[in-house]
Amino acid sequence: MKLASLKQGRDGRLVVVSDDLAWYADAAAVAPTMQAALDNWADAAPRLAALAEDLNHDAIPKERFHERDAASPLPRAYQWADGSAYVNHVALVRQARGAEMPDSFWHDPLMYQGGSDAFLGPRDPIPLGDPAWGCDMEAEVVVVTDDVPAGIDAVAARSKILLVGLTNDVSLRGLIPGELAKGFGFFQSKPSSAMSPVFVTPDALGERWRDGKLHGTLCVDLNGQPLGRADAGVDMTFDFGQLIAHAAKTRNLGAGTIIGSGTVSNRDSDGGPGRPVDDGGVGYSCLAEVRTVETIRHGKPSTPFMKRGDTVCIWMDDERHHSIFGAIEQSVA
Amino acid sequence: MKLASLKQGRDGRLVVVSDDLAWYADAAAVAPTMQAALDNWADAAPRLAALAEDLNHDAIPKERFHERDAASPLPRAYQWADGSAYVNHVALVRQARGAEMPDSFWHDPLMYQGGSDAFLGPRDPIPLGDPAWGCDMEAEVVVVTDDVPAGIDAVAARSKILLVGLTNDVSLRGLIPGELAKGFGFFQSKPSSAMSPVFVTPDALGERWRDGKLHGTLCVDLNGQPLGRADAGVDMTFDFGQLIAHAAKTRNLGAGTIIGSGTVSNRDSDGGPGRPVDDGGVGYSCLAEVRTVETIRHGKPSTPFMKRGDTVCIWMDDERHHSIFGAIEQSVA
Numbered sequence: 001m002k003l004a005s006l007k008q009g010r011d012g013r014l015v016v017v018s019d020d021l022a023w024y025a026d027a028a029a030v031a032p033t034m035q036a037a038l039d040n041w042a043d044a045a046p047r048l049a050a051l052a053e054d055l056n057h058d059a060i061p062k063e064r065f066h067e068r069d070a071a072s073p074l075p076r077a078y079q080w081a082d083g084s085a086y087v088n089h090v091a092l093v094r095q096a097r098g099a100e101m102p103d104s105f106w107h108d109p110l111m112y113q114g115g116s117d118a119f120l121g122p123r124d125p126i127p128l129g130d131p132a133w134g135c136d137m138e139a140e141v142v143v144v145t146d147d148v149p150a151g152i153d154a155v156a157a158r159s160k161i162l163l164v165g166l167t168n169d170v171s172l173r174g175l176i177p178g179e180l181a182k183g184f185g186f187f188q189s190k191p192s193s194a195m196s197p198v199f200v201t202p203d204a205l206g207e208r209w210r211d212g213k214l215h216g217t218l219c220v221d222l223n224g225q226p227l228g229r230a231d232a233g234v235d236m237t238f239d240f241g242q243l244i245a246h247a248a249k250t251r252n253l254g255a256g257t258i259i260g261s262g263t264v265s266n267r268d269s270d271g272g273p274g275r276p277v278d279d280g281g282v283g284y285s286c287l288a289e290v291r292t293v294e295t296i297r298h299g300k301p302s303t304p305f306m307k308r309g310d311t312v313c314i315w316m317d318d319e320r321h322h323s324i325f326g327a328i329e330q331s332v333a
Numbered sequence: 334m335k336l337a338s339l340k341q342g343r344d345g346r347l348v349v350v351s352d353d354l355a356w357y358a359d360a361a362a363v364a365p366t367m368q369a370a371l372d373n374w375a376d377a378a379p380r381l382a383a384l385a386e387d388l389n390h391d392a393i394p395k396e397r398f399h400e401r402d403a404a405s406p407l408p409r410a411y412q413w414a415d416g417s418a419y420v421n422h423v424a425l426v427r428q429a430r431g432a433e434m435p436d437s438f439w440h441d442p443l444m445y446q447g448g449s450d451a452f453l454g455p456r457d458p459i460p461l462g463d464p465a466w467g468c469d470m471e472a473e474v475v476v477v478t479d480d481v482p483a484g485i486d487a488v489a490a491r492s493k494i495l496l497v498g499l500t501n502d503v504s505l506r507g508l509i510p511g512e513l514a515k516g517f518g519f520f521q522s523k524p525s526s527a528m529s530p531v532f533v534t535p536d537a538l539g540e541r542w543r544d545g546k547l548h549g550t551l552c553v554d555l556n557g558q559p560l561g562r563a564d565a566g567v568d569m570t571f572d573f574g575q576l577i578a579h580a581a582k583t584r585n586l587g588a589g590t591i592i593g594s595g596t597v598s599n600r601d602s603d604g605g606p607g608r609p610v611d612d613g614g615v616g617y618s619c620l621a622e623v624r625t626v627e628t629i630r631h632g633k634p635s636t637p638f639m640k641r642g643d644t645v646c647i648w649m650d651d652e653r654h655h656s657i658f659g660a661i662e663q664s665v666a
Binding site for chain 1: 412585
């Protein structure tokens with residue numbers, strides 16, 4: 001099934017969305033908000049699934065679903081923990097600045113604790129206080145978990161994945177070096193992220209959901225031009241079970257925890273650092289990687305970060321070219 | 334006024350607590366949970382204050398308040414951002430390991446994004462999967478904010494402070510070096526923290542709350558022996574207004590954001606690295622600082638981290654030796 005939160009109050013209003021994203025049905029009788037459903041998933045999920053089936057069979061009252069009316073499915077969450085599972089991306093960034101990548105990065109996931117108190121809606125503008133902050137998108141896959149006990153193993157952790165979606169993990173590249181040099185990780189350099197209009201249960205993704213990964217082309221357009229067409233199921237060094245197990249090593253995770261994959265990134269077919277989409281490659285899911293590849297190839301980056309008025313669009317289509325999660329479409333304000 | 338959340342469900346049950354912590358009155362008529370009150374503070378605060386006044390004047394039904402029945406006031410929160418405002422503490426830790434401290438640390442706060450999805454209750458045991466993780470307490474002051482707009486200045490930010498409390502920011506010292514070396518900050522090394530049973534409005538703190546700081550002796554006992562008696566208002570390089578402004582530089586903060594001071598630490602009166610309480614000093618608010626001072630004085634640390642069965646107690650008394658926030662009392666499980 002597919003779920004969304006229509007904009008209303010701080011936590012939105014939970015609705016069930018038809019598989020083709022054309023219609024929605026009110027889900028207030030089950031739970032007023034997505035967090036409320038997640039807090040009581042064992043009870044809520046079958047009732048929401050019944051609603052979804054009725055909606056898809058036109059058996060209950062329905063309204064037109066407009067992605068622009070959707071908030072992020074969890075407009076605020078109790079936890080947002082973002083991994084960096086496409087180690088290819090990390091290796092490229094390190095190569096560009098001439099830094100060795102520790103071998104441990106291939107078997108011990110990178111993960112940071114992100115801010116989760118105020119996600120942007122999927123069509124909300126990206127606030128940018130200063131263009132020098134170096135505004136970048138990061139197109140990623142996310143999952144939402146049930147309650148997860150501390151110490152869970154990576155295989156069992158897969159069974160805790162309740163929902164799957166996409167995110168634009170907005171990054172302020174100009175603030176990252178100074179912040180990481182201080183040693184406490186990201187804070188100001190990671191402002192509010194935006195999530196896809198719709199989150200989907202793993203079972204509804206069919207063959208696209210396997211091995212704890214989402215498979216399929218993650219599309220990223222910048223100002224209407226193709227920027228990224230990488231496959232989210234390829235070159236993902238750590239599956240979501242491993243990422244959840246990493247997050248839960250020393251503590252329980254509360255229901256509604258959002259775990260991110262990190263920027264999706266595929267190796268180039270020739271083993272090189274990746275080519276743009278119009279050069280026959282799969283492109284890039286963030287501008288930092290574009291600039292990294294430019295640096296490796298030409299000695300310095302030429303693509304600027306996002307400026308006021310620039311737009312980014314992030315989505316994934318199914319085999320019939322229908323959007324699975326709806327689109328994140330944001331402009332820099 | 335003083336507020337607490339009795340253990341109930343995921344978010345507790347909001348109650349108003351008498352100034353002497355002896356009684357409580359139900360606050361469900363105003364808001365079922367503390368987060369609900371914070372979401373609508375302008376409306377809720379005067380009604381809660383009226384309840385508190387009635388309770389203190391014995392004008393409404395009341396029940397005995399037992400700290401052991403309290404959850405952390407926000408059993409889960411949408412944001413926990415912990416500063417490191419007692420730069421003396423940072424300087425000592427760096428001195429012990431022979432690392433220069435950048436001068437910028439005196440004017441640019443350190444802050445990390447912490448996990449906020451599952452705080453421990455003030456009397457809950459501290460789960461510890463492996464003694465080698467090096468379990469430590471960090472006694473700190475916290476504030477809870479209203480909605481804060483991005484870009485707020487440090488003086489205006491003080492007016493966004495709605496509640497004040499204490500925390501034990503549990504740290505796993507054995508996991509910190511490896512995690513910080515990866516560059517993404519703390520994650521596994523910062524398991525769930527615990528908060529004081531009661532949070533207090535700044536106005537109810539009188540002279541103890543001034544200049545955006547809490548003044549008074551923060552008491553820390555380890556296994557019933559005095560470990561720390563530092564003054565939270567002394568040597569705090571950044572006040573809470575500055576910490577909030579730092580957190581809000583690039584994004585809004587949602588109502589109910591918890592901002593921490595970092596480990597409270599006072600310079601020794603002789604300018605040296607600090608003496609134990611039974612040696613006439615104000616002691617230490619975490620074991621890492623004890624070990625740091627031992628390293629500076631004797632070349633290596635001799636005090637071990639916490640092991641199973643060890644207990645830590647954190648509280649602050651008023652001038653009549655009454656507990657202001659109640660006590661955090663935890664044993665390692």
